[in-house]
Amino acid sequence: MLERALQKIAKNCCFLAIGLFFSHFALSANIDLVIQDQHGQALPDAVVELNQNNIKSAFTPKTVATMDQVNKQFSPELLIVQKGQQVNFPNSDNIRHHVYSFSQAKPFQLKLYSGQPKDPIVFDKPGVVVLGCNIHDSMIGYIYVADNDLVYKTDERGRVTLPATSSEVTVWHPLQRAALENKKIITINSQTQLLITINTSVPELRNTFGSKFKAQND
Incomplete structure (x- = not known):
């Protein structure tokens, strides 16, 4: 009787250990973001920054x-x-x-x-x-x-890996159609991989803002 009880306790401890292991694995799994344009093409050099409104970086x-x-x-x-x-x-x-x-x-x-x-x-x-x-x-x-220092750049495949604790990020790309000062806010839920689309356009050749220089140097 005692031997059977000890076997049951050992079995329960084993299940508990396995559960804790997989819970830890789920919590520690990284988050992969894939950034692409509206045509499904990978976007390298997209900047992804963790939103740290409630955390002051000591960096x-x-x-x-x-x-x-x-x-x-x-x-x-x-x-x-x-x-x-x-x-x-x-x-x-x-x-x-x-x-x-x-x-x-x-x-x-x-x-x-x-x-x-x-x-x-x-x-x-x-x-x-x-x-x-x-x-x-x-x-x-x-x-x-x-x-802050929690900022990343996508590789040639448009991918970036973030810490598992990430909950909200901003995404920016130099070819985005939105104003260059704008950043796209993305909320991360429980996904371990997330596909994000940024609408892009081919930039026209910019002038040298000559009128501004003229106004400043008259």
């Missing part, structure tokens, strides 16, 4: 990021930094560039220069900063200033 960026200029293009085309991070703008071309942005998150100008600017620029507000060159219309770059 303090200390490294200086680099947005280079190579062959009349910004390199990289998309740079992700954290709020408060510095960005250096070396000019690796053998011609001068005039880098600027009129974006609300960080308006600035680096007037005609070559080589290394004197000081990096601090990006102290979260948001999207669109870069241009007042000399070369084809030079377009983007700096995504994240509000």
Whole structure:
């Protein structure tokens, strides 16, 4: 009788252990996001940021990021930094560039220069900063200033893996049809894989905002 009772207790403990294991596995499973355009094509370089309204990140960026200029293009085309991070703008071309942005998150100008600017620029507000060159219309770059360090970028397959604790994220892409300052808010429920569609368009060649420069330099 005692032996049967001990066997029953052992069996119940075994089931309990298995249940706890699978519960832990379910809680610890990562979340895979797949970002695509309206035609079902994968969207690499989509930025996914965890919404941390109720959590203050203790992360303090200390490294200086680099947005280079190579062959009349910004390199990289998309740079992700954290709020408060510095960005250096070396000019690796053998011609001068005039880098600027009129974006609300960080308006600035680096007037005609070559080589290394004197000081990096601090990006102290979260948001999207669109870069241009007042000399070369084809030079377009983007700096995504994240509000915390929980920010990710999709790979060539449009995929990104998030922590299991993610509940709400924002998604942004430089080719989105929505205003560049807008971010799509996604609520994550119990899915371990989620497909997200971003409507995109091929950007027209931007001018150099010459009228704004003229107004400022008359």
